[in-house]
Amino acid sequence: MSHGRPINPATTIVRHSGEVLHRELDVDLCVIGAGISGTTTALEAARLGKTVAIVDGLPTLGGQAVNSIIGTFCGLYRNGTHGHRFTFGIVDDMLDYLDRNDASYYRHGPTTTVVHYNEIALSRWVETSLDTAGVIPVTGAILREAETDGRRIKSVKLVTRYGDVTIRAEGFADCSGDAALTYLAGFECREPDEKVYGSQQAVVEGIDINVELPQREELSERIAEKAEDYGLIRKNGLMFYFPGKEVAVMNMTHVETPLDPIEASRTSHIGKEQVDRGIKLLREQWPEAFGNIKVRSYGFPGIRQTRWIKAKHHLVVDEVVSEKKFDDAIGRTAWPIELHNAPEGFVWDVFDEDHTHYIPFSSMISPEADNLVAVGRCIDGDPAALSSVRVMGPCMAQGMAAANALDLAGSGSVHQIDISSLQDRVSDNLNRTDGVAPD
Numbered sequence: 001m002s003h004g005r006p007i008n009p010a011t012t013i014v015r016h017s018g019e020v021l022h023r024e025l026d027v028d029l030c031v032i033g034a035g036i037s038g039t040t041t042a043l044e045a046a047r048l049g050k051t052v053a054i055v056d057g058l059p060t061l062g063g064q065a066v067n068s069i070i071g072t073f074c075g076l077y078r079n080g081t082h083g084h085r086f087t088f089g090i091v092d093d094m095l096d097y098l099d100r101n102d103a104s105y106y107r108h109g110p111t112t113t114v115v116h117y118n119e120i121a122l123s124r125w126v127e128t129s130l131d132t133a134g135v136i137p138v139t140g141a142i143l144r145e146a147e148t149d150g151r152r153i154k155s156v157k158l159v160t161r162y163g164d165v166t167i168r169a170e171g172f173a174d175c176s177g178d179a180a181l182t183y184l185a186g187f188e189c190r191e192p193d194e195k196v197y198g199s200q201q202a203v204v205e206g207i208d209i210n211v212e213l214p215q216r217e218e219l220s221e222r223i224a225e226k227a228e229d230y231g232l233i234r235k236n237g238l239m240f241y242f243p244g245k246e247v248a249v250m251n252m253t254h255v256e257t258p259l260d261p262i263e264a265s266r267t268s269h270i271g272k273e274q275v276d277r278g279i280k281l282l283r284e285q286w287p288e289a290f291g292n293i294k295v296r297s298y299g300f301p302g303i304r305q306t307r308w309i310k311a312k313h314h315l316v317v318d319e320v321v322s323e324k325k326f327d328d329a330i331g332r333t334a335w336p337i338e339l340h341n342a343p344e345g346f347v348w349d350v351f352d353e354d355h356t357h358y359i360p361f362s363s364m365i366s367p368e369a370d371n372l373v374a375v376g377r378c379i380d381g382d383p384a385a386l387s388s389v390r391v392m393g394p395c396m397a398q399g400m401a402a403a404n405a406l407d408l409a410g411s412g413s414v415h416q417i418d419i420s421s422l423q424d425r426v427s428d429n430l431n432r433t434d435g436v437a438p439d
Contacts, residue, residue: 021163025136027051029406030156030167032143033175035063036392037376039126040090040399041173046133048407053167054130055158058300059140061130064177065392066123069201069299071240071249073115075335075393077437080353081108085435086332087397088428097125105242106437111350112334113437116240116249119203119299138165143176146185151370151413153185171371171406175399178259179307179378187368188310192383196306197234197254197340200271201299204239204279206292207246213239213289222285223252227344230281233274235344239282247296252278254343257303267301304340304377305390311380312415313362320385321351326360328419331397331429333357339387347384358430359389361401361422370413373402397429 029045031038034056042054056063064070076091077083085091095115098104103121107114130137138158145157155168174181179189207213214222220236227235237252253274255267275298282290313326317337334356337349351357363380364373374380375398377390404425408417423430 023163023165025053025138025165025167027053027136027167027169029053029171029173029403030169031055031173031175032156032181033063033177033376034058034061034126034137034139035175035177035376036065037395037399038063038173038175039130040396041175041375041402042135043090043129043133044400044403045407046135048403050403050407051134051136053136053138053169055138055141055143055156055167057140057142060123061137061139062123062126064300064302066119066126067300068302069119069203069249069297070302070392071116071119071201071203073117073393074391075333075389076115077113077393078353079112079334079351079355081110081113082436083112083334083353084433085437086334086356086429087393088432088435089400091393091396093129094125098122106439108437108439111336115437116242138167141165143180143184146181148185151368153181153369153372156181170411171373171409173402173406174309174372174374174378175376177303177306177377179309179374182309182366182369182372182374182378183307185369185372187366187372189307190310190380191259191307192305194341194383195256196304196383197343198257198267198302198304199251199340200253200255200275200301202250202275203247203296204250204293205247205296206294207241207248208289208292209244209246211288213241214286223281226281226285230277232277232281233343237278250275250278254340255301257301257306259306271301272298305383305386308378308386309366309374309380311363311374312365312367313360313380315360315363315379315381315385315389317382317384320357320388323355323357326358326362328361329358329430330361330401330422330426331359331394333359333389333391333394335388335391335394337384337388338391339384341383347387357388359394359398361405361419364398364402365414367415370415371406371409373405373414375399375402397426400429401426
């Protein structure tokens with residue numbers, strides 16, 4: 001029975017004419033990168049009444065926070081088991097959504113509080129929040145060209161499988177993670193002299209929650225002892241458990257993150273192979289807890305630091321350690337120095353409970369550009385300093401600051417805005433001392 005539908009639907013014959021398919025878009029703000037940095041920047045700008053386009057090379061939104069399955073919000077809280085929150089605003093909406101959907105768990109550790117989250121729920125928050133705010137998504141889009149006029153970026157040209165797109169905007173936010181826009185526009189950038197390694201995360205399921213699970217110290221010691229036997233590059237690792245659930249996020253790998261297109265494409269295979277080796281180790285070393293585990297999903301290769309802007313101010317590790325309160329501070333955190341500069345391990349330098357270090361706005365702006373602000377892991381700092389401010393908590397604070405700075409600048413320069421006005425707008429992220437996470 002056809003139910004009224006034609007049995008042989010009509011088709012139309014088409015042939016490519018040779019003309020390049022092309023869309024043009026005019027907005028107030030163009031955000032390059034749809035991870036947590038770009039999402040926060042776009043949502044804050046939309047709240048300010050701006051028309052916003054958000055661009056990402058993946059065919060979906062959420063960046064590494066969703067698609068690399070990072071699984072943990074770090075740097076949101078003051079040190080100690082029950083420290084206050086550092087970043088508010090957009091963060092409040094996100095945490096409320098995750099809490100209401102049973103998709104978050106607050107782990108109060110000896111160092112600080114972190115928030116473990118379900119990546120599927122976070123992806124829906126990103127998508128629905130941007131859609132509700134009227135932000136225009138352009139996904140699966142590769143940045144091909146940046147048109148500049150002196151100190152201003154005028155437009156970006158993108159390539160997608162459905163044709164080319166040109167976006168013209170008054171302001172631009174480089175939330176790409178690799179300073180892709182800044183670099184393509186011809187402004188100075190930095191690359192590290194030594195490698196900084198990423199991680200291949202995975203969600204595993206099948207954990208036996210009725211037995212005692214190995215904790216961080218036991219895991220690290222056994223992995224260090226057995227890593228070579230299983231062919232693991234990294235000789236330590238973590239499992240982020242969700243109480244009462246048989247799933248966990250596994251972080252036991254180190255993979256190179258080159259900027260070369262061919263070498264970068266090999267990273268995913270290498271990372272997944274390392275995950276498989278880690279699964280074998282866990283099954284055999286803790287058969288009661290992990291004997292039946294399997295991978296539910298592999299994330300995309302995680303990237304920590306590759307290329308970043310050369311900004312007006314170069315944040316250095318001494319400024320982080322000394323808790324320097326910059327005149328143009330726009331955010332804060334207490335996350336440790338977490339530098340993954342060796343394949344077998346990483347630097348983990350934890351601060352005291354009362355420690356707070358700050359992010360200067362001048363580390364987010366190029367001295368060569370008037371309408372560009374960098375956000376996230378491509379702001380300027382030495383590798384150690386950057387490792388302590390590139391986690392998601394302070395990245396969200398940077399996104400809010402970037403949106404407000406570009407709003408204050410308008411058609412002028414981000415170098416000439418009234419910093420006190422910017423700090424008034426983001427004062428909660430500098431001054432509030434409430435928001436202790438629930439148990």
